[in-house]
Amino acid sequence: MSVRVRFAPSNTGTLHMGGARTALFNYLYAKNKGGTFILRIEDTDRERSKEEYTESIVEALDWLGMEPDEGPILQTSRLGMYNERIEKLLEEGHAYRCYCTPEELEEQREKALAEGRKPKYSRKWRDRTDYPEDQPYTVRIKMPLEGTITIDDMVQGEVTVDVDQLDDFIIMRSDGTPTYNFVVVVDDADMDVTHVIRGDDHLNNTFRQVPVYRALGLEPPTFGHLPLISGLSKRKGSAAVQDYRDRGFLSEAVVNYISRLGWSHGDQEIFTREELVEYFGFDSVGKSPSNFDEDKLKWVNTEWLKKxxxxxxxxxxxxxxxxxxxxxxxxxxxxxxxxxxxxxxxxxxxxxxxxxYFFTDQFDYDEKAVKKWMKPVSEPAIKEIIESLEGLDEWSADSIGTIYREVGKKHEVGLAKLAQPTRISLTGSTSSPSVFDLVASFPREEALRRLRKGAELFGDDE
RNA sequence: GUCCCCUUCGUCUAGCCUGGUCCAGGACACUGGGUUUUCAUCCCAGCGACACGGGUUCAAAUCCCGUAGGGGACGCCA
CATH class of the missing domain: 1.10.8.70 (Glutamate-tRNA synthetase, class I, anticodon-binding domain 1)
Structure with a gap:
């Protein structure tokens, strides 16, 4: 069976670097296996879900070059499906109605926490049928009462949890909407997802979801829980992906950088997308969390800028x-x-x-630079260069360079004494690319205009 | 509190599975030199880590146990 993976963010916020990396690992795994990458939006939180976030997530993924093969699929578009399944579970005795009120549950939870116990639903309604009339109720799934659940995770290896850690969680709210831990299972199964790759904040949830698969008569998929990127703050990667775009990072660099958070391929640091797809595999994904380091992102960016x-x-x-x-x-x-x-x-x-400065002459001359370089020694040579430039046949860095060298030799002044005044005239400062390239980068008339104007800065003898 | 996961230079990591080739390699950052018409690039060098404690073994970063620290989960959020 071919690989099908999904990236399933909730649309309660923009995509940040942590989410982008999860998406990337899904994408890379799918592409490496010749599989399918699905985008599903988990929008069952009616309070906080916003369509604009869906759009923002799609845009971010698009910028990063990870267009989904399927989706975005909205969970709310599938509400009917979930209700059907819940009805079936109820009929088969895998789930039951619970008439506890939120207040009652909250009280129990606080009490348990205060007494140092694990907060766990009492299973009060698990085996009851004396349902009160016209009262709102939730539906809870019956978790196994004894035994252990083991998963063989692609990243974490074998992880086992005792079922006494699990309680009968709610799969349908009193307003009739299904909850996350139920919905993911149904969706992943319906979409034939073969590998669930997500952050390891979901590892514990997995042990709740496995019994749901079983109750539904389904085989759980393979899981891969990625270590989280720790300490994400606005400054450290939890800003929207688009913020990095707007700050001038290249998408290639962002992808390259986040791919190396928790994954590696020997000592290689710079990867093209093709290499990433070719080399990616869970054998090389580590289990420990990593930090977002903007200095290194910048370095990766400079490498891509050069490429x-x-x-x-x-x-x-x-x-x-x-x-x-x-x-x-x-x-x-x-x-x-x-x-x-x-x-x-x-x-x-x-x-x-x-x-x-390439595009405007509205710049200030750096005073210190003017004082240091616009000296009489350079003046005659610069003036002669201006004249030669006027009559130059070929306006190119090479021929401009030839003129500078010849005139410099004739006047017996070093190149720096001609280069710096030129830079100041053209850019206002002494920091720029090679002078010859610099001069050549302007149309001849503009270069001459700036040189003539700059020449007025030549000071008196000291 | 309970459960799960993690722990190699400041940071990202290689090595760990299949103990010896590791007085631990690479990269970012930092420091110092060099190249260069300025700045930047580039080149060279330096700094710098196996969390701690026990075992097992001729030999442990590598295997086992414990401790400490960090993260995550415990919702009618996802």
Missing amino acids: LEASDLAQRLLPFLKKLDLDVELDDRLVQIADLMRDRGDTLVEIAEKST
Whole structure:
């Protein structure tokens, strides 16, 4: 049977890095096995579920390149299915009505906790049939009364729990809606899910769900419970995936980075999507929780920034440049600039911010730099360079470089004394790509205009 | 409180299953050098860990037991 996995977030919030990693491991496992990746939205929490979150989750997955093969499937669209199954369980004696009130249960729970016992439903209505008339009731599943339940988890290995830890949990609320631990089972079974891969905060739930499978006459799937990413805070990965996109991280880098949280492939750090799909397997998934380290994410991002095709990079940089109110469009010049700037920042945001001078001359000259470099020694040479540049046949970094070297030699000034004033004139500061590339990156008239304007900064003799 | 899971450099991890090749390897970060027309990139070096305690064994990061610490679960949330 072919592999079918599902990522099943609730739509009570946006997708954050922890969820993204769970989705990724599902996706990678499915693709590695040539299987199917399903997206299901767990929206049975009527209080908190919001459609906008569903959209946000779909968008995040899309950005990360994990389009589901099936879905999104909403659980609320399947309500009828659940009621049928509950009726059947009731008829077969695998479930029963419970007339306890929420207040009554809460009281018992608090009492148990206060006395240091495990809070557990008393099973008061398990074997009763003297149902009160017209009273609201919930439906509870009958858990086995003795024995143990063992699962063979793809990540955790064999885990056994004594059934005395389990109680008859509610599968249908008094308002008639089914609860999570019941609904997941029905859905996973109906969708022919073969492998349930989720965070290990669900490990305990698994022992509740297995008896539900059995009561329904179904074989439980294979489970894989991933260790959680610990200490996620807004600053550490629990912000929406889209926030990382907006902060200038590449989706490849995000995917690459989160894949390495709990999984590894020897010493390799940088993976293409194809490699991830090819190498991924639960043999290499660890059991211990990991921390989200933004410094390393940044490093992975710089690696991807270096890897991308220049034209691709330019395209991705464009929106960030536009956000800075710059007059830019996707053209050869932008591609050239992207290529020059790609290793000069950790994120697209930083690169965009450092690239503003390419698109506007509204910048301030760095005073210290002006003082240090705009000196009379450089002035005659720079003036001659400006003249030579005016008549240059071929406007290219190479030929521009030739002029700088020749003029420098003639005036007996070092290259730094020509390069720095040039940088200041074109960018306002002394930090930029190679000067020749820099000059060549401007249309000739613009370069000359800035050089002439900059030349006015040359100070008097000291 | 009860149950489940986890524990190798600050962080992500390799090694653990199949004890010796590990006085523990790689990566990020950090520190110091070098290359360079600036900055960045890049290169080199350094710093830095087997949670603790018992066993088993000729030999343990690797196997067993315990302790401590961390995480998770215990809902008419998912």
